[in-house]
Amino acid sequence: MILANAYRSHACDALTLKDVDQTVRLAGWVHRKRDHGNLLFVDVRDHYGVTQIVVRSDHAAFAVADAVRPESVIQVVGTVVARTPETVNPKIPTGDIEVVLDQITVLAEADTLPFPVNSDVDTSEELRLRHRYLDLRREGVHNNIVLRSNIIQTLRQSMLARGFLELQTPILTASSPEGARDYVVPSRQHPGKFYALPQAPQMFKQLFMVAGFDKYFQIAPCFRDEDSRADRSPGEFYQLDLEMSFVTQEEVFATLEPVLHHLFTTFAGEKTVSPLPFPRITYDQALLQYGCDKPDLRSPILCCDATDVFAGSGFQLFANRIAAGDVVRAIPAPGAASQSRKFYDDLNAWARAEGAGGLGYVIFEAGEAKGPIAKNLDAARLESLKTIAGLKDGDAVFFACGRAEDIPPFVARARMKISHDLNLVQDDHFAFCWVVDYPMFEYDPKAGGIAFSHNPFSMPQGGLEALNTQDPLTIKAYQYDIVCNGIELCSGAIRNHRRDIMMRAFEIAGYTAQHVESHFPALMEAFRYGAPPHGGAAPGIDRMVMLLAGSENIREVIAFPMTQRAEDLMMSAPAEISDHHKRELFIQSVVPVKPVTGNG
Numbered sequence: 001m002i003l004a005n006a007y008r009s010h011a012c013d014a015l016t017l018k019d020v021d022q023t024v025r026l027a028g029w030v031h032r033k034r035d036h037g038n039l040l041f042v043d044v045r046d047h048y049g050v051t052q053i054v055v056r057s058d059h060a061a062f063a064v065a066d067a068v069r070p071e072s073v074i075q076v077v078g079t080v081v082a083r084t085p086e087t088v089n090p091k092i093p094t095g096d097i098e099v100v101l102d103q104i105t106v107l108a109e110a111d112t113l114p115f116p117v118n119s120d121v122d123t124s125e126e127l128r129l130r131h132r133y134l135d136l137r138r139e140g141v142h143n144n145i146v147l148r149s150n151i152i153q154t155l156r157q158s159m160l161a162r163g164f165l166e167l168q169t170p171i172l173t174a175s176s177p178e179g180a181r182d183y184v185v186p187s188r189q190h191p192g193k194f195y196a197l198p199q200a201p202q203m204f205k206q207l208f209m210v211a212g213f214d215k216y217f218q219i220a221p222c223f224r225d226e227d228s229r230a231d232r233s234p235g236e237f238y239q240l241d242l243e244m245s246f247v248t249q250e251e252v253f254a255t256l257e258p259v260l261h262h263l264f265t266t267f268a269g270e271k272t273v274s275p276l277p278f279p280r281i282t283y284d285q286a287l288l289q290y291g292c293d294k295p296d297l298r299s300p301i302l303c304c305d306a307t308d309v310f311a312g313s314g315f316q317l318f319a320n321r322i323a324a325g326d327v328v329r330a331i332p333a334p335g336a337a338s339q340s341r342k343f344y345d346d347l348n349a350w351a352r353a354e355g356a357g358g359l360g361y362v363i364f365e366a367g368e369a370k371g372p373i374a375k376n377l378d379a380a381r382l383e384s385l386k387t388i389a390g391l392k393d394g395d396a397v398f399f400a401c402g403r404a405e406d407i408p409p410f411v412a413r414a415r416m417k418i419s420h421d422l423n424l425v426q427d428d429h430f431a432f433c434w435v436v437d438y439p440m441f442e443y444d445p446k447a448g449g450i451a452f453s454h455n456p457f458s459m460p461q462g463g464l465e466a467l468n469t470q471d472p473l474t475i476k477a478y479q480y481d482i483v484c485n486g487i488e489l490c491s492g493a494i495r496n497h498r499r500d501i502m503m504r505a506f507e508i509a510g511y512t513a514q515h516v517e518s519h520f521p522a523l524m525e526a527f528r529y530g531a532p533p534h535g536g537a538a539p540g541i542d543r544m545v546m547l548l549a550g551s552e553n554i555r556e557v558i559a560f561p562m563t564q565r566a567e568d569l570m571m572s573a574p575a576e577i578s579d580h581h582k583r584e585l586f587i588q589s590v591v592p593v594k595p596v597t598g599n600g
Contacts, residue, residue, distance in 0.1 A: 007075055007107075013049025013093045019080045024099060026051055027075040027107070029137070030068055032118050040065055042101075044076060045118075047142075051094045053078065055101035064104050071117060071137070073108040076101055125555075130569040132560055144557045147267065148545045152219055154266060155240050155541075158259045164215040164242065169204035171197060171221070181225040183235075191586040197223035200538060202457070203523055205243040206495055209534040210526045217242040219541065225566075231487055231543055233554050234566040239490070243536035249478050249494050252535050253277070253434060260482070260489075260539065264430050267548045274432040278482070282437040291329075291412030293438075296486030297431035299419035302390070303411055306330035306399065309385045315376035318401050327404045329411045330389045333418050336396035337365040343421065347398065350417060356400065356410055363396045373399070416486070430484055430547065437461070438479040441472040441508065452509050454479055457523075458493035459535075460505060467504045482539065484547060492537025499527045 007027040015024065028046035035041075042053040042065055053076050055065050068074060078099040089095030114130075115123040117137040128135040135141055156166065175182045175196035182196040198204075200222045208216045220241040228234040240259075244252060257276055264273045279297070286293045289302045306328045310318040318328055336343070344361060351359035362377075362385065363370040369382045377385070389397050398418065400411050419425050440460045442453035450472050458477040460466050466475050478494035496502050502524070506516045517524050545557040555561040562568050582588055 008046075011048035012044055012046040012051045015051060015080055015094050015097050015099070017082055017096050020082050020097065022080050023077065023102075024080055025075065025077050026053075026099065028073070030070050030072050030074060030110075033065075033070065035066070041098075042068075042076075044074065049094060050092055052089075052098040053101050054098050055104075059101065061101050061104045064106065065101065068104075068106055069110050069112070071110040071113055071134075072106055073110075075105040075107055077103040126563070126569060129555075129561065129563060132570050136559065141556060144545065144549045144551065145559050147549055148541070148557055148559075151263065151267060151545055151548065152541065154263055155259065156219065158262060159217040159240070159242065162215070162255060162259070164217040165213060167208060167213065167216050167218060169198065169201040169218065169220065173198050173204075176203075183223045183225050186585040186587050188585050199224050200239070201241050203520070205241060205536065206457075206523060206531075206534065207526055209243055209245045209495075210529070210531045214245050215242075216244075216536075220538070228562075228564040228566070229554075231546065231554055233542060233558055233561055234564065235562050238541040239538040240541060241536070241538045243534060245532040245534045247494075247533070247535055249436070249480065249535065252492065252494070252537060253480075256482070256492075256537055256539070260432065260544075263544070264432075264484075264548065268430060271428045271430055273430045278432040278434055280434045280436050283435055283439065283476075284437070286435050287408045288329075291408040291410070291415055293435050293481065294483050294486050294488050295433060295435070296416060296419075296425075297433055298426040298429055298485055299416065299424050300334065301332055301415050301419055301424065303329050303331050303415055304388050304390075306385060306388065309377070309381050309388070310401075313377055313381060315373055318399070321401050325403070326401050327407065329400045329407060330385065331398045331400065331411065331414050331418060332389045332391055333361075333396040333398060333422060334424065335394055336418075336422060337363050337394045339396075339422075344396075347414075347418065347421070351410075351414065354410060354413060359414065360399045361396055362399075364391055364393055367393060432482065432484050435481045435483060436479075437476040438481075439473065440475040440477040440479075440505070443473065447510070449510055450508055452505075455491065455493055456505065456509065457496055457502075459496045460501070464498075464501050464504060467501065467508060472508050478535070480537075482537070487543055487547065489543055490537045490539035492535065494533070494535035497527065497531040497533055499524060502527070 007025065009025040012026055012028050026044050028044045031043040031045035031050055033040065033042050038057045040055050040057065040062060042055070043050050044053055055062050076099065078101045080097050081100055083096060083098055113134060115127055115134070117134050120138060120140055136145065160166070172185060172195040175184060175194065176199055180199055182199065185195040185197065187193045187195060201218060201220050205216055218241045220239055221236055222239060223236050226232070226234065242256070244255065257278055261273060261276055281295060283293055286295050288305060289295070291303060307322055310328050311322045313319050322328065348358045360373050361371055362374045362382070364386065369377070374382065385391070385397065391397055398414065400407055400414060402410070439453045440458065441450045444451035454477065458479040461476045461478055462470065479491070480493065481491050482489050496505065503513050503516060507513070542554050542558060546554050549557050551557055560568070560570065567573070576589075
């Protein structure tokens with residue numbers, strides 16, 4: 001890049017052999033220095049790249065170049081020369097040239113750094129976050145933030161090209177009684193009252209539809225006071241929030257799928273991306289075949305129900321548990337018959353460490369079924385097992401037994417453990433799918449009644465008739481997630497736009513009409529004046545960048561993340577405020593008293 005200003009004529013990635021003999025100005029940070037006796041090499045780095053500067057020991061500028069510390073900001077003026085063949089560096093764009101130094105100006109001297117930034121050496125996360133502005137100079141993290149910017153730009157262009165309006169929703173709003181825990185903000189002008197930071201723009205984007213805006217999107221900040229995970233940042237996150245009027249579920253899919261497919265194919269590098277349309281997997285199918293509603297389709301293993309195979313069989317352990325109400329899930333292991341005994345013993349040990357009694361198995365090899373369990377199953381049952389699990393000679397199959405509502409998480413972990421151990425996971429692929437037909441309601445054992453299972457504002461399939469005539473636990477919702485490589489990228493739904501259906505759904509979940517009106521006043525009032533059918537979704541920006549950057553931790557793709565305990569070490573937040581500030585806000589702090597410990 002050519003930059004014509006007082007500090008630099010070129011960026012540090014721009015100079016090539018075509019610039020030989022030119023006098024140039026560069027500015028940046030001292031990335032690395034190498035003293036070769038009569039020659040000193042200084043790598044200068046800016047946002048764009050690195051250029052090597054060389055100065056002889058007898059040059060007037062040598063003393064300054066020799067004394068300047070790493071990460072000091074300098075300006076250099078010099079002449080571009082070609083490197084000798086043996087010193088060419090093909091790893092960088094400027095590797096064919098170097099700049100012979102004529103003048104050097106130290107623009108800002110750097111103190112000794114708390115950790116090196118010219119390499120990715122291991123540094124404690126606490127130190128990195130405390131000095132995040134330095135950590136962001138490191139190539140890997142710096143590139144992640146550039147990638148994030150490019151991803152957001154690509155998403156914005158895709159949405160605008162599809163006729164969406166980019167609209168903004170409020171940051172200070174009312175507390176939401178449903179969902180995660182709010183961050184609240186005290187109001188100075190209204191003593192004793194509080195704003196809340198939005199967990200998502202859900203209500204406002206629906207109100208945009210009621211107001212007649214046909215297609216809305218926003219790169220929306222969301223705030224939730226919840227614990228950190230590897231794929232979830234505490235405090236705040238960003239999502240591509242979108243909503244559309246007069247659409248069916250399939251029309252939402254047809255709009256969002258090309259946006260995500262284009263994004264991932266643009267930034268996937270050598271990895272492949274699921275072709276369009278993405279597979280649709282029902283919630284019930286996902287729990288059965290994958291053990292979870294976030295299926296990782298990079299593995300070909302499909303689990304299945306093997307309860308009937310073992311019911312009344314000679315394998316008494318399973319037969320007795322089935323009689324008591326348990327179920328059996330089969331987890332195929334393609335090609336595992338060739339594995340050693342240690343492979344099976346290690347999986348058993350892993351299962352016990354996961355809290356299971358073990359991981360029983362049957363091996364199909366040389367036309368026979370082998371293993372302790374196989375000896376207790378007759379030929380018809382073994383043949384049935386091969387059929388339902390899709391097994392062939394050379395395969396094995398593992399089993400998990402337990403309550404139908406409890407067993408899926410273990411099945412999911414076992415499926416992926418076996419997949420990784422057998423090298424079945426397609427690591428160079430982004431595997432997308434939709435999970436659809438979520439249940440509208442579930443039984444809440446703590447409350448002893450029916451509760452919403454996912455999103456109370458989703459339209460039930462079958463509408464008011466289903467709510468009035470069906471067992472609530474059998475009702476599905478027009479509710480969906482999009483999943484990539486086992487990570488949920490977003491949830492979405494066709495919204496419930498009718499007051500009568502909304503009131504009935506909340507009534508089934510144990511809420512009165514007065515409760516609904518008082519807790520969602522704007523939405524319920526707006527629905528009195530004609531709300532169009534509408535739906536949308538909100539893919540998470542942070543998670544998409546994490547996947548495309550190949551990072552295992554979401555903090556690596558956020559410019560200024562918090563710690564797992566929701567602390568900003570760099571800015572010392574959260575922090576106490578003065579008593580004067582508290583009085584202005586009509587609040588006081590009540591700090592929990594720590595218990596006293598000791599021998600006294």
